[in-house]
Amino acid sequence: MQGKFDPLLLENQLCFPLYAAAKALVRRYEPFLEPLGLTYTQYIVMLVMWERKVASVNEIGERVHLDSGTLSPLLNKLVSKGFLEKTKGEDSRFRFIALTKSGEELRKRAESIPMQIGCCMDFTQEEATTLYTLCYKMLNQVS
Amino acid sequence: MQGKFDPLLLENQLCFPLYAAAKALVRRYEPFLEPLGLTYTQYIVMLVMWERKVASVNEIGERVHLDSGTLSPLLNKLVSKGFLEKTKGEDSRFRFIALTKSGEELRKRAESIPMQIGCCMDFTQEEATTLYTLCYKMLNQVS
DNA sequence: TCTAGATAAATTGTATGCAATATATTTATT
DNA sequence: AATAAATATATTGCATACAATTTATCTAGA
Numbered sequence A, B: 001m002q003g004k005f006d007p008l009l010l011e012n013q014l015c016f017p018l019y020a021a022a023k024a025l026v027r028r029y030e031p032f033l034e035p036l037g038l039t040y041t042q043y044i045v046m047l048v049m050w051e052r053k054v055a056s057v058n059e060i061g062e063r064v065h066l067d068s069g070t071l072s073p074l075l076n077k078l079v080s081k082g083f084l085e086k087t088k089g090e091d092s093r094f095r096f097i098a099l100t101k102s103g104e105e106l107r108k109r110a111e112s113i114p115m116q117i118g119c120c121m122d123f124t125q126e127e128a129t130t131l132y133t134l135c136y137k138m139l140n141q142v143s
Numbered sequence C: 001t002c003t004a005g006a007t008a009a010a011t012t013g014t015a016t017g018c019a020a021t022a023t024a025t026t027t028a029t030t
Numbered sequence D: 001a002a003t004a005a006a007t008a009t010a011t012t013g014c015a016t017a018c019a020a021t022t023t024a025t026c027t028a029g030a
Helices: A015-036 A042-053 A057-064 A068-080 A101-110 A112-117 A127-140 B013-035 B040-054 B058-066 B066-081 B101-110 B113-119 B124-141
Strands: A053-054 A082-089 A096-098 B052-057 B084-088 B095-099
Touching: A015 A042, A015 A101, A015 A112, A015 B013, A015 B124, A042 A053, A042 A068, A042 A096, A042 A101, A042 B013, A053 A057, A057 A068, A057 A096, A057 B066, A068 A082, A082 B058, A082 B101, A082 B124, A096 A112, A101 B113, A127 B013, B013 B101, B040 B052, B040 B058, B040 B066, B040 B095, B052 B058, B058 B066, B058 B095, B066 B084
Parallel strands: none
Antiparallel strands: A053 A096, A082 A096, B052 B095, B084 B095
16 A cells, blocks of 8 residues: 655655755846846856955856856856956966956945845744755765 | 854855755766766656656646746757657647657666765755755745 | 637747867976 | 976857747637
8 A cells, every 4th residue: 555665756856856946046036136237147256256356267166166168258248247357367377357346336236135035035044054054065965 | 353244255145055056966967867868957857757657848847847948949859869759739739748668668777866866975864854845945935 | 700818838049057178378397 | 498298268069947039729708
């Protein structure tokens, strides 16, 4: 009478809710980011730049887990929007990406976004911390 | 002496570990799926088809949280690989997607993948369940 | 019955992601 | 100094994602 556990049932896979929840959360950010002229991926790059002010493409990539194939065109877009500028380093293999004044000013407009996202979610602080910790544990183990 | 909490620090955002962990986990699946001729997204669609045998594009889309813009070309690829076939329904606005014999056989080769992924991760059953539950909670709240 | 919505799927356009390759530059070795 | 290996970034090719539009078909009301 008891059904055998099916490992291939969508609902029995941990990967799927993680994959779907991540996509859904990114989509939730987009209406808040659109007025700033940013996509979600551009936003996480800006988070790094607001903190670092200057960084090489590699340094940004390690921080956000993206490679040059994704970052090169994305950084060009942020440069053409005026939020970043790109210069060669002494070692001219490097490109140094730097925050512009316009990029710095954008920070103020982004500051309230995390709270606005958090507000409309019914997560306790403990649940959020648990999810955060387990995601980082997953990230460390699989990447 | 105490630094103010910065909501825009990458490490202070819940979205980032979720986004990065999901991408990393998907990448972890790909070497196991490549011999079967599937990408990760194609795999989750096959999970639905192994369970359902027949479904409309919309039904698949609701299940995997993807729209026709993603599914139409993806289903065409699975049809051209011989795993699925597509027929018109009575109401010819619908396309009915059905599992082929070859698609059915592929199931056996996929059966061990979830365990192989799980094995190389140091997650307790409780941690996995907690992560699973919180991701579904997130998904239900933001989508 | 005729036609205005409604519905399902496909198409278009833009932006990722990432593997693999190419290019440019630097460093190490002879 | 000449060149092989290493390094940083850019480019290419393929596969998503998803909003917005289009196409095809169906249904309900005049």
